[in-house]
Amino acid sequence: MRASDMPSLSPYDAVLLLSFGGPEKPEDVVPFLRNVTAGRGIPDERLAEVGEHYYHFGGRSPINDQNKALLAALREDLAGRGVDTPVVWGNRNWDPFLTDALRELHDSGARRVLTLVTSAYGSYSGCRQYRENIAASLAALAAEGRELEVDKVRAYFNHPGFVAANVEAVTAAYERLDAAAGDGDSAADADGGRRPRPAAPLVFVTHSIPTPMEVGSGVETAASYSAQHLDVAGLVAQQVGERLGRPVPWELAYCSRSGTPVTPWLEPDVSRTLTALHADGAAAAVVAPIGFISDHMEVIYDLDVEARETADELGLRMERAATVGTAPEFVAGLVDLLLERAATVRGDVPERAAVGALGPWRDVCRPGCCRLRAGVDSGVPAACQAPDDAPAVTRAAV
Numbered sequence: 001m002r003a004s005d006m007p008s009l010s011p012y013d014a015v016l017l018l019s020f021g022g023p024e025k026p027e028d029v030v031p032f033l034r035n036v037t038a039g040r041g042i043p044d045e046r047l048a049e050v051g052e053h054y055y056h057f058g059g060r061s062p063i064n065d066q067n068k069a070l071l072a073a074l075r076e077d078l079a080g081r082g083v084d085t086p087v088v089w090g091n092r093n094w095d096p097f098l099t100d101a102l103r104e105l106h107d108s109g110a111r112r113v114l115t116l117v118t119s120a121y122g123s124y125s126g127c128r129q130y131r132e133n134i135a136a137s138l139a140a141l142a143a144e145g146r147e148l149e150v151d152k153v154r155a156y157f158n159h160p161g162f163v164a165a166n167v168e169a170v171t172a173a174y175e176r177l178d179a180a181a182g183d184g185d186s187a188a189d190a191d192g193g194r195r196p197r198p199a200a201p202l203v204f205v206t207h208s209i210p211t212p213m214e215v216g217s218g219v220e221t222a223a224s225y226s227a228q229h230l231d232v233a234g235l236v237a238q239q240v241g242e243r244l245g246r247p248v249p250w251e252l253a254y255c256s257r258s259g260t261p262v263t264p265w266l267e268p269d270v271s272r273t274l275t276a277l278h279a280d281g282a283a284a285a286v287v288a289p290i291g292f293i294s295d296h297m298e299v300i301y302d303l304d305v306e307a308r309e310t311a312d313e314l315g316l317r318m319e320r321a322a323t324v325g326t327a328p329e330f331v332a333g334l335v336d337l338l339l340e341r342a343a344t345v346r347g348d349v350p351e352r353a354a355v356g357a358l359g360p361w362r363d364v365c366r367p368g369c370c371r372l373r374a375g376v377d378s379g380v381p382a383a384c385q386a387p388d389d390a391p392a393v394t395r396a397a398v
């Protein structure tokens with residue numbers, strides 16, 4: 001390999017895995033929830049209820065261990081490609097905090113950092129809010145005399161690595177469902193042949209968001225949050241159907257609604273979808289949390305406890321597909337994205353892999369994208385976006 005063909009993250013000095021954070025012990029739960037909801041008017045009753053979800057699991061979220069595992073997997077994949085750029089981890093809402101992670105990077109000599117957020121889709125919660133946090137951290141560090149430049153990797157919901165890992169996970173869930181069904185469900189014909197079993201419906205699930213946030217996610221982007229999910233869902237269902245040799249009927253449902261009842265959020269809730277499918281005659285369903293990259297609280301509580309309870313009450317067999325976690329296709333896809341961005345910044349023109357109908361997401365967000373509500377500038381500065389006065393031609397290119 002020529003030196004110029006060696007994979008490289010230059011000009012970046014470090015990679016930052018940026019995530020949500022979660023409590024480690026019961027005493028962390030309330031302060032963590034205060035950080036999460038600072039200024040956003042989540043009713044106290046909802047906070048107490050969410051606190052209970054954490055106490056149900058000993059006051060500890062699984063998300064930190066999952067991020068540590070992803071961090072290790074990213075380092076290993078990069079090392080396997082001969083890239084020794086450091087990869088560190090920081091969170092929006094809990095220790096290790098973003099500002100501390102960036103300060104440590106600066107103190108170790110890093111000046112240019114490439115960030116990867118643990119949200120695959122674009123919306124205020126998955127994109128701009130992280131970029132606001134980055135802007136606030138950079139301002140705090142600049143006030144300490146520490147100057148850093150941070151870029152963010154494009155949204156990766158339609159990257160082939162993420163989609164392939166979901167296809168694997170959903171196919172495996174169907175295989176478990178089939179194995180559990182045994183011969184009782186696949187009645188043998190008189191001649192010993194098997195009648196094709198109708199495929200159980202596939203319910204894709206993601207985090208619900210308020211309708212104004214959904215509208216804001218579709219401004220200055222190729223598709224809104226829900227449309228991004230519909231694109232991925234259609235691809236995954238089709239590829240799983242090909243793997244199973246029978247078409248898979250699918251729907252998109254939501255979980256984890258919060259906020260006040262007066263604000264509309266994306267619907268239907270997963271439990272309502274399961275109830276409707278059962279009423280339509282389904283005996284089993286596969287639930288696939290494509291909106292999440294690991295089995296954190298929304299998945300282990302809202303799906304594995306709540307939705308399963310609904311399914312059990314209905315007498316509906318439910319098989320929950322794994323999240324992508326540290327699946328090799330997913331991790332390799334993330335590393336491809338890091339290398340792609342570095343190459344672009346160096347002035348190369350790398351392949352920008354994307355599957356589905358929407359095309360690769362912009363590397364640099366447009367100024368108005370992913371607002372809390374469409375058209376309303378909150379005045380909170382966000383990093384990793386084009387300047388307001390960027391000429392139209394530059395905007396189209398980013």
Ligand SMILES: CC1=C(CCC(=O)O)c2cc3nc(cc4[nH]c(cc5[nH]c(cc1n2)c(C)c5CCC(=O)O)c(CCC(=O)O)c4C)C(CCC(=O)O)=C3C
Pocket residue numbers: 020021022023033036037040042046047050061062063118119120123125126207208209210256257258259291292293296297298
């Ligand atoms: C789109 C989206 C993702 C993206 C998917 C992703 O990035 O993975 C996500 C991730 C997460 N959300 C998480 C936890 C919480 N989210 C909350 C609140 C909210 N989320 C929202 C949306 C999202 N959230 C919204 C519109 C709200 C209400 C307004 C607000 O407050 O912004 C609240 C407050 C109480 C409540 O209202 O439920 C909590 C505790 C955790 C940690 C889990 C753990 O600890 O294992 C993770 C990864």
Ligand SMILES: [Fe+2]
Pocket residue numbers: 122123127128365366369370
């Ligand atoms: Fe955005």
